[in-house]
Amino acid sequence: AQTVTQSQPEMSVQEAETVTLSCTYDTSESDYYLFWYKQPPSRQMILVIRQEAYKQQNATENRFSVNFQKAAKSFSLKISDSQLGDAAMYFCAYRSGGGSNYKLTFGKGTLLTVNP
């Protein structure tokens, strides 16, 4: 079974600074997808960024980028120019690429605080 580990229960960053959230995973599969979800205090879970395992190039979405190290099974999220609205719980998630790939395996989450 796949597991996802987020080793930082809480992180804080100053507004306009950069922060990196860590995520490692364990799998024996070669085809899979990785996601970062954001859940603000208003509760709605939003997809921030995603990465296909077979793509070497790191995904980027505006101020959000990932550092995907497949051999190390690491998938960290970098938030640049942090804004107050980035404050949220961030979940790293894994999904298999094969078969009925419905199941998201989540990490325990990292609570990000952004200080003005």
Add this chain to the structure above:
Amino acid sequence: DTEVTQTPKHLVMGMTNKKSLKCEQHMGHRAMYWYKQKAKKPPELMFVYSYEKLSINESVPSRFSPECPNSSLLNLHLHALQPEDSALYLCASSQDLRGAWNEQFFGPGTRLTVL
């Protein structure tokens, strides 16, 4: 429209009550999901519907009864719940159960309190 809506936002019920949660999406998605989320924990998958048929039941107690009346609507019927069932209940949808990305879109959730 990339929105999943859920009603009600908040629900308080007694252990003998019967209530229902509702989820709706108009993205043409054919897979819909129910999750349970405790405070500061990740969501836990409960049920998966595919093409209006129950595909996955993650060993959820029978006091939770899902229903998919049509491709846009998903209900969760609640009966004889326990206080430990108090949680945020999230609905999600995706295009289907297969496919390269199969991104799940989440609703805002229903905050359930069982007294």
